[in-house]
């Protein structure tokens with residue numbers, strides 16, 4: 335186990351998990367440095383080499399369910415420890431990391447419940463003949479994760495995969511290699527057979543090996559749009575099924591008849607979780623002109639009050655961004671916004687905590703931009719940092735049109751007290767999710783996924799079973815064969 339002291343992880347054990355145990359990579363070339371977001375310290379991590387030896391189909395659904403329930407129980411029992419490692423590796427606040435870990439075990443528990451419900455259909459045909467369908471596993475599924483929710487993404491992908499009887503090889507982001515292997519160990523401890531859930535470390539090279547590997551039947555990917563396109567292209571060569579959870583630039587529409595305090599809280603939830611590094615964030619906040627002054631006053635007041643600093647402290651609500659380049663990229667977006675005419679109402683600057691331990695960390699103050707226009711870079715591109723762009727609108731029709739004027743379509747939101755308007759707006763927004771009078775809550779029972787360039791396929795909810803299984807039709811003749819020949 336990595337030993338945690340003063341918030342730093344010293345990785346002493348191998349981080350690949352293969353055949354039921356932690357293993358060293360076959361080749362030790364291409365070791366990548368991993369930096370701890372809140373201190374800037376680094377430790378070398380070695381990539382994995384990939385050999386998929388065989389497909390193990392874990393065939394008894396009730397046994398799968400029992401083992402998954404046990405895994406969920408163990409995660410619940412160790413939630414503090416796992417959350418702490420996630421904080422050290424990712425930089426998010428401990429409060430959020432605990433929620434991530436809770437969502438992870440809930441997801442595993444939910445799919446454990448569905449494992450025993452997998453069933454086909456019986457269809458009667460003329461002459462006593464009949465057909466039935468069987469829901470079967472795909473085989474080996476590959477999961478490729480992003481760095482913003484390392485443990486949770488590993489659970490979101492592995493839970494439905496295992497519930498359907500598949501094996502999974504999971505590759506976390508090279509920036510957050512630590513917690514996926516903990517999940518692998520917990521699965522093993524819970525009784526998952528060796529080799530059914532493997533973790534392989536590495537970056538683009540390893541990811542591309544997975545997408546090309548002839549024994550991989552499906553690839554589920556979370557990350558940026560350009561990499562998602564590559565994953566789809568590579569998987570197409572082997573006609574592999576693909577689920578893509580990509581980026582977003584989601585709109586949040588706040589109407590003048592809203593409950594303002596909730597709308598402000600919603601806008602903060604839509605922008606500042608995990609230092610703004612969330613794919614479904616509602617970063618284009620459209621506010622009806624009449625309430626703009628009150629909205630801005632309140633949102634700025636609350637943004638300035640966000641406790642920023644040591645992510646391991648209970649009172650902290652915003653930690654460090656994932657890396658120095660990411661911090662620089664986000665600060666670059668803020669200065670570009672200023673050049674294009676936006677006004678910085680608060681934040682948008684590097685932040686150095688008083689604790690000397692955190693001086694090298696990648697912190698910035700959360701930022702609210704006013705005076706934005708739809709054609710500005712900050713309004714068009716996914717920033718992936720704590721930057722909210724606020725834009726005025728006059729009519730519902732106009733707001734919907736502007737909200738939909740994007741190639742993304744992951745999420746959306748609306749705050750209003752008018753029930754008809756709420757559902758009308760939800761119907762007309764081109765996005766995989768619409769939050770009414772809240773934002774960024776993701777219960778495992780409901781499907782999550784994108785429209786347009788934000789991807790396809792879904793995670794969570796019952797429907798995801800369809801993305802991790804295939805349907806076989808069995809046609810049964812009871813009489814003689816009527817041959818045309």
Ligand SMILES: NC(=O)C1=CN([C@@H]2O[C@H](COP(=O)(O)OP(=O)(O)OC[C@H]3O[C@@H](n4cnc5c(N)ncnc54)[C@H](O)[C@@H]3O)[C@@H](O)[C@H]2O)C=CC1
Nearest residue numbers: 479480506507508537538541542557558561580581613718
């Ligand atoms: N919307 C979202 O959920 C996310 C968006 N991003 C955006 O992407 C930017 C870059 O971040 P990255 O971590 O580099 O994202 P990325 O999309 O390049 O990486 C995501 C995962 O794909 C893997 N990968 C990279 N190249 C690959 C390839 N050619 N074949 C197969 N797998 C590959 C990575 O190792 C990682 O595990 C961020 O600054 C952010 O704007 C990043 C992570 C999540």
